[in-house]
Amino acid sequence: MDGTEETTRDAGVPRLPEGVPTLTVAELEADPHGTFRTWRPRLPVIGHEVAGFVVLRAGDVDRLMRDSRAQATETLYPETRGIPEGRLFDIFAHGMLTANGAVHRRRRSPFTRTFAARMIEGLRPRIRAAAESLVRDWLPDGEVDLVARYTALIPAQTIADILGLPHDDIPRFTQLAYDVSRVLSFTFEPEDIPDLEAAAVALQDYVRAILDARRSAPRDDFLSRFLAEAGAAGDLTSDEVIVQLVQLIIGGTDTTRVAGALQAALLLQHPEQWAALRRDPGLIPAAVAESLRYEPSVGSAGRVAREAIDLDGTIVPAGSMIMLSTLSALRDEAAFRDPDTFDIRRDDLPRLHPIFGGGAHRCIGEALARVELEEGLGALTRLAPGLRLTGGMPVLHGHSGIRRIGPLHVAT
Template identity: 45%
Template sequence: MDQFAARLPVYTLARMLAVPEKDHPSFARHVLQMSRFFSPSFTDGDLQTCTAAAESLYAYLEEMLHERRQRPRDDVLSDLLTAAADEGVLSEREVVAQVVQLIVGGTESVRAAIVAQTYLLLLNRNQWKAVCDFPELVPAAVTEAMRFEPGIAGVVRVAVEAIDLDEVTIPAASLVVLSTMSAMRDEHVYAQPDVFDIHREQASGLHSVFGVGAHRCVADALARAELEECLQVLTRRLPQLRLEEIPVLKGYMFTRDPTSMCVSWPT
């Protein structure tokens, strides 16, 4: 996890946002420290570190956006500023917030998802071999792994009005926890939901692990790309990868926190 799953999404984002290479270590440190806030193992003792990391990251991104405004480039941050100016709906602070949301969505849950998809395929050796032999199966394998062991356990929403659901009324202004883990194992949607099968006929529509509606995860496309590229590389370069330690994914709220995981391969 520390040497691969945690690093890959952070450094992918650093390159995508055109963070200078000399700043990669500090950028990665701030992102990983800030992301602790969404971990199920978060404690009050982590709050000061998370807050300081978030403040440093915001300040760094604001500086980068100011530089892009003065000297636009062919990169994501320049495109965001142009779009915000054209639409006239986002302030500079809101643009920074969107970038931070992209960072959070494209790192912490992806770390858990990389661990999950790797160990699930290695436990189901025939399916691992199928992906190694037929790279076109990678998107289906990623989708099924996200369904079976989602990196996001659940999200919190506020009921803006009273909702009647299965003879129960959820009062207005109530906090509601929507369980991604439960939704992804819904027997009314998925046949044999407790079976990991990359060959299953996928349910139609958008993958609800990223949420739905106006608050759908801004990192949807980025997370998918990271997971697919990760699996492409592992199956192509290390087809004889072996699972040495089965991880456990903990947490029932926000992102999930995998325990340690080790793999090996012949040299």
């Protein structure tokens, strides 16, 4: 960590600027908030042993989300992580998340109407009823893992309903989604790649089988309408159709499962704020927003510098991979008062919550995630007001991508 060491050419970073340290994955995993808190006042970026540069400050993260010099990574990321081909690679090669310009617009636009806030608001009563029914299911059991019995199921059932996937398939497609999404974290080793690839194959085969079934027997659901429209327009290749649906399944299940668990855990850890929510349900949207800030389920967004980028005098060279750290930005003392204090009454969160990114790639599922998180929390405060943590905060891994969570043990 002398600030001048060479990083691998594979990571797309020829040489770190002088004085910028390279942190190891182990250091970042051990205490991401603490590590970022140490470096953020000193430097706008730090080196990452695998992922190039980590951008730390809220203003820079926000600007670079929209800056055309910082582009989506296309297939650079899997290539640098030892995945040069295959079905895992295809998720990057054919998906909207990693695409730029016109290709990105073509892949994203067929889905924007379905996930628009106005359409999603219409689902709120159904999501509320589903959340309440889930709480009533486990309430008599006394002690449960809230992740398995609740926070995973709300988004899984909802995305199944939107896309027209059978509820009986939930255990299968959610497990595959969680397995595949691990590729976006730094918690996998080269020897794990065959398992990730197997999960990517199985998830794509599952989606392909559902699509084939809809083609031969259309229903009145999103997939049938989508196939009719996409088929008529001929806009997406069949691989692209499958990969966009895979990205919606991953985005639609894993991120919100983790966020739902973290918000419940944080509120139960702060009993006076839990009590305030019970008294005043009007605080629920703010509690959701503050939980997403304080302990975000998505730690970063990946980009590549197409030109050299100057951040307060530190030059990120052209060709470098960049990790825009939402995890760091959301605790930036320059943007938030007492950033390490969890406070559902804070008034300094911007209207567009930074956790959902910015620019062309801003999360397509934001409205859905908010409704699921708000209704999930609302049902808990109404039907399980005496809920308490029995095992402390859930174990959380990951400083980037979709973070990973262990069980959340609660008692009613």
